[in-house]
Amino acid sequence: MAPAIGEDAKLATSTLYDENVHFGTHLEVWGSWYDTxxxxxxYACCKGTRPRQRRCPKTAPLAEGEAEEEDDLEVKVSRRVAELLEKNPGFCGDVPTPDQERNWSDAELRNYIHSNGLIRPARTKGEQKPEPTATDWKVLELEPGADPSQLKKAYRRLALQFHPDKHRGDKDKAVATEKFRKVVAAYEAIAGHVAEIPAVAATTDGGQKRRWRIVVVE
Known part of the structure; x- marks a missing residue:
């Protein structure tokens, strides 16, 4: 596993979704560590990028003779999610349940899977995402209407530049955190209106077998 960006630093709470809390005996919240x-x-506690619901091997190691529970984990998904996961074997975000993604459009679901769960559709049925503003484009240092590849490159460059874990000192870190938050917000505002942008594309892992099984729910 590659070293993390600032292993001992955590994302500001405001950058996390409210469901990203402690799961499976973990000491840190999901999203507190990044594998480059x-x-x-x-999770920062065990430097693990396995799904949120898995047990923490650092705080709750397997007892002698105890079976590895992760191999038996089943994830129930709709057929269209299953098809997308098969095409994106490196996906490591939260797998949406059939109820969660029932009202998502195909484009919204593709964006979600292709971005490792970064681009989230509107949470409430019927809620419409606002159009990106001139400020959103300015934050990403792009001209309005820039193509998807430019958008992706700008986001990655700025997110890396202003990532809080790359800055030292309370003042510098606070400034970087605020800029990072604006970069993420601007990217989501723009990318949410462009179909199929693999923003932070799910990386393949050389065909490594998943540690969970997909069960299609009709």
Whole structure:
């Protein structure tokens, strides 16, 4: 596993979704650690990027003779999610349940899977995302209407530049955190209106077998 960006630092709470809390005996919240090799967020307590519901091997190691529970984990998904996951074997975000993604459009679902769960559709049925503003484009240092590849490059460059974990000192870190938050917000505002942008594309892992099984729910 590659070294993390600032292993001991955490994302500001405001940058996390409210459901990203402690799961499976973990001491840290999901999203408090970043694996630069897999381009995935995980738990800082065990430097793990496995799904949120898995047990923490550092705080609750397997007892002698105890079976590895993760191999038996089943994830129930709709057929269209299953098809997208098969095409994106490196996906390591939260797998949406059939109820969660029932009202998502195909484009919204593709964006979600392709971005490792970064681009989230509107949470409430019928809620419409606002159009990106001139300020959103300015934050990303782009001209309005820039193509998807430019958008992706700008986001990655600025997110890396202003990531809080790359800055030292309370003042510098606070400034960087606010800029990072604005970059993420601007990106989501723009990318949410462009179909199929692999923003932080799910990386493949050389065909490594998943540690969970997909069960299609009709």
């Amino acid at each position: 090799e897999k381009q995935c967020w995980g």
